[in-house]
Amino acid sequence: xxxxxxxxxxxxxxxxxxxxxxxxxxxxxxxxxxxxxxxxxxxxxxxxxxxxxxxxxxxxxxxxxxxxxxxxxxxxxxxxxxxxxxxxxxxxxxxxxxxxxxxxxxxxxxxxxxxxxxxxxxxxxxxxxxxxxxxxxxxxxxxxxxxxxxxxxxxxxxxxxxx
Numbered sequence: 001x002x003x004x005x006x007x008x009x010x011x012x013x014x015x016x017x018x019x020x021x022x023x024x025x026x027x028x029x030x031x032x033x034x035x036x037x038x039x040x041x042x043x044x045x046x047x048x049x050x051x052x053x054x055x056x057x058x059x060x061x062x063x064x065x066x067x068x069x070x071x072x073x074x075x076x077x078x079x080x081x082x083x084x085x086x087x088x089x090x091x092x093x094x095x096x097x098x099x100x101x102x103x104x105x106x107x108x109x110x111x112x113x114x115x116x117x118x119x120x121x122x123x124x125x126x127x128x129x130x131x132x133x134x135x136x137x138x139x140x141x142x143x144x145x146x147x148x149x150x151x152x153x154x155x156x157x158x159x160x161x162x163x
Contacts, residue, residue, distance in 0.1 A: 031037070066073045
């Protein structure tokens with residue numbers, strides 16, 4: 001667009017004033033800021049404020065969901081940590097009890113084996129005692145028979161000598 005400069009030195013004609021006013025009118029009519037531009041800008045700013053308010057609300061909800069002392073994620077994590085610690089302690093205690101039980105079972109097994117061995121040894125000692133008693137009985141009868149034979153032979157020898 002071509003600008004017209006109105007000189008300060010000379011008289012301005014009505015026509016040039018009308019042209020100048022017409023150009024100003026065209027500029028005003030074509031200006032986005034003046035033809036609803038401020039209203040649109042204010043509307044957009046209002047929308048941004050609403051969106052920002054919604055974001056703040058959502059951020060507050062997220063903050064509460066994370067940091068709330070009774071229902072927040074951190075408090076639940078603390079509770080779960082405590083529960084897990086308790087469960088781990090229970091498992092450790094159960095494992096300890098199982099190890100003790102296993103050792104007792106192994107002792108019972110070895111004790112059972114030892115009892116079997118002791119029973120077998122007692123049985124063997126009983127057999128040996130019976131055999132010893134039988135041998136002594138046989139030996140006593142043999143000695144009695146041998147003693148009787150010796151006496152008989154001695155008596156016969158003495159009879160033969162004196163006869």
